[in-house]
Amino acid sequence: MSGRGGDASGGPGSGIRHGSTRIVRFPGEDGPETGILHLPATAAPRGGHPIVVFGHMTTGGSRRSAPSLGHPGHPEWRRMSQGDALCDLLLRRGIAVLRPDYPGIGGSGVHPYLLGGPLSGSLRAMMRARHDFDDRLGDDWLVAGHSEGAVAALFAGAADEPDSRSRLRGVAAVTPVTRMDLSIRASLALPGVAPGSGVVSALIGLMLRGAATADPVLAALIDGEGLSPAARARWRDLDRLCLSELAAADSWGGIAPGRIGGPARRALFTRLYASFRANDVAAVTGFRTPVRIDAAWFDEVAPAPLTARLLRRYRRAGVDLTARWWPSHHSGTMRAQHAPSHAADWIAARFSR
Structure with missing residues (x-):
């Protein structure tokens, strides 16, 4: 081996x-x-x-x-x-x-x-x-x-x-x-992307993608109306880029945290917060x-x-x-x-x- x-x-x-x-x-x-x-x-x-x-x-x-x-x-x-x-x-x-x-x-x-x-x-x-x-x-x-x-x-x-x-x-x-639920709740209130803060949106993308591996309801929301058009357009970046690249303005770093969710954003983040609680150290x-x-x-x-x-x-x-x-x-x-x-x-x- x-x-x-x-x-x-x-x-x-x-x-x-x-x-x-x-x-x-x-x-x-x-x-x-x-x-x-x-x-x-x-x-x-x-x-x-x-x-x-x-x-x-x-x-x-x-x-x-x-x-x-x-x-x-x-x-x-x-x-x-x-x-x-x-x-x-x-x-x-x-x-x-x-x-x-x-x-x-x-x-x-x-x-x-x-x-x-x-x-x-x-x-x-x-x-x-x-x-x-x-x-x-x-x-x-x-x-x-x-x-x-x-x-x-x-x-x-x-x-x-x-x-x-x-x-x-x-x-x-x-x-x-x-207690990532507290940190992410605070970030979702941000109206835009502050200089150097693109990594926050990149991490949220990774969090959603990871949590969905254990939550079929969250996975269905991601496939449905959970994501905004901007986040959906960048979803596949999570499969091919590293974190620094995801945080760039031409990827997840160009999406404000508050604009990641789509019409079903409330349900989307409710499921994500539940994952945080289940996996909190x-x-x-x-x-x-x-x-x-x-x-x-x-x-x-x-x-x-x-x-x-x-x-x-x-x-x-x-x-x-x-x-x-x-x-x-x-x-x-x-x-x-x-x-x-x-x-x-x-x-x-x-x-x-």
């Missing part, structure tokens, strides 16, 4: 300075998927390298959005490489990293954007296939992620073990999104291991008040929680000077116990 060799100088993982990198293919829950395997340069300890399965932030919903196909010249490279600083620190500590592309991106079908079950299933499926990738990979693992990947990680951290030999040691989530509290959450004071995607509410909920539920706030924005929290070094130390400590 090992895949093509990755080019660490300009291909996937080119921001990684330690260890080796290659693209792998593995059986997902609904068909073959792709991802990136990072192996430490150090010799494996007895029992094999411990593993972090890392979920990436939103890059889009098309095959073009797969981080395993990324390179520094790709329009989505900034987001595709967002986890490199953390992954490199883990490799220096002798920890292997698995990074799935996700269903619908590194595999067939439609990307289930922000749906906790399928996203977490992708992380767990890649862990399940570890011994097909390399016999130096062990059974101790930790699940981690950033943004959309943090949603995947939190859901995976409360799910069953991937197999009878795996042993989950913890969950590390950086800027997890929560605030409802995930059945963790069997410690959880770490790194949050940003100036987060434009996961606003600090909503994240603070999530942390309070977890603490009330008795979650063994470590939280750290950073003076940064959503993506900036993953810069080397912020969460990565502290998160890497916390992760390494989970494997030493």
Whole structure:
């Protein structure tokens, strides 16, 4: 099951300075998927390298959005490489990293954007296939992620073990999104597209497309009168473009959020809000291991008040929680000077116990 060799100088993982990198293919829950395997340069300890399965932030919903196909010249490279600083620190500590592309991106079908079950299933499926990738990979693992990947990680951290030999040691989530219904309701009131805000409409398109994979009523509304003519004309862009391209003025970025819905817009967004509630990380509290959450004071995607509410909920539920706030924005929290070094130390400590 090992895949093509990755080019660490300009291909996937080119921001990684330690260890080796290659693209792998593995059986997902609904068909073959792709991802990136990072192996430490150090010799494996007895029992094999411990593993972090890392979920990436939103890059889009098309095959073009797969981080395993990324390179520094790709329009989505900034987001595709967002986890490199953390992954490199883990490799220096002798920890292997698995990074799935996700269903619908590194595999067939439609990307289930922000749906906790399928996203977490992708992380767990890649862990399940570890011994097909390399016999130096062990059974101790930790699940981690950033943004959309943090949603995947939190859901995976409360799910069953991937197999009878795996042993989950913890969950590390950086800027997890929560209560998206509140954020999207606010954006729909915007009459136009402010400079630099085209990504909001692009994300709404991805949200509708992803939620419809689990909601036939929403799918019917999209096929019927749920979308405006402008949104309908750009619907297929979701199948072929990455997020940066979707956010451009000639795609979803040229449609004001308030003009995405059609005659049945009220029903359309009612179904979308229901999907948000069903897949909100605030409802995930059945963790069997410690959880770490790194949050940003100036987060434009996961606003600090909503994240603070999530942390309070977890603490009330008795979650063994470590939280750290950073003076940064959503993506900036993953810069080397912020969460990565502290998160890497916390992760390494989970494997030493």
